[in-house]
Amino acid sequence: MKNIHRLLIGTSIACFCGVYSGYAEDNHDHDHDHDHHSEHATEKRQLDSHEHGVSILKIAVEGQNVQMELESPANDIIGFEHAPKNNKQKVAIENALSELQDAAGIFFPSSEANCKIDENSAEFEIEEGHSETHSGFHVIWKMTCSDPKRLTNLETTFFELFPKAKEIEVEIISESGQNAIEWESDMKKIKLPTFIK
Ligand SMILES: [Zn+2]
Secondary structure (H helix, E strand, O other): OHHHHHHHHHOOOOOOOEEEEOOOOOOOOOOOOHHHHHHHHHHHHHHHOOOOOEEEEEEEEEOOEEEEEEEEEHHHHHOOOOOOOOHHHHHHHHHHHHHHOOOOOOEEEOHHHOEEEEEEEEEEEEEEOOOOEEEEEEEEEEEEEOOHHHOOEEEEOHHHHOOOOOEEEEEEEEOOEEEEEEEEOOOOEEEOOHHHO
């Protein structure tokens, strides 16, 4: 299952100008480190290429381990993509991070599969380009499902929480296959492909 891990980890080892982590409250200045130019360029391409209204959810199933990784344009979540300029905007980011880290989760696999969240992290990531600034929220859930054979569908509160979000492009990968699903905001749940069972 090396490939899955590389695929999922690949997007999270990026270097950003500013990362507001759900873990830390650090307010240190983010001096631009010019040694990191190449990573910036890579990440800028990713954020520039995001489409407002469209999030990406990667789901990897490996036995009882299920990892979900969400990338959402910040515009969909908080309505702006620049660094916070005042307290109200800082609070908006903090509130979004805590909603994305709700202990119950915001994506709910079939209850019969008996999944629980082991780890959850959320970050607000900014990339300031020469002409445009984009930013996004990056959320990871690591779950254990005691009966993964009964993972048949996935529900979400994401579209209710963040009405500017219109669609999630879901990519599911397991040892026995991979699939993509377009999750429109009017769909309360999606059916998961049978190959993950
Ligand atoms: Zn953007």
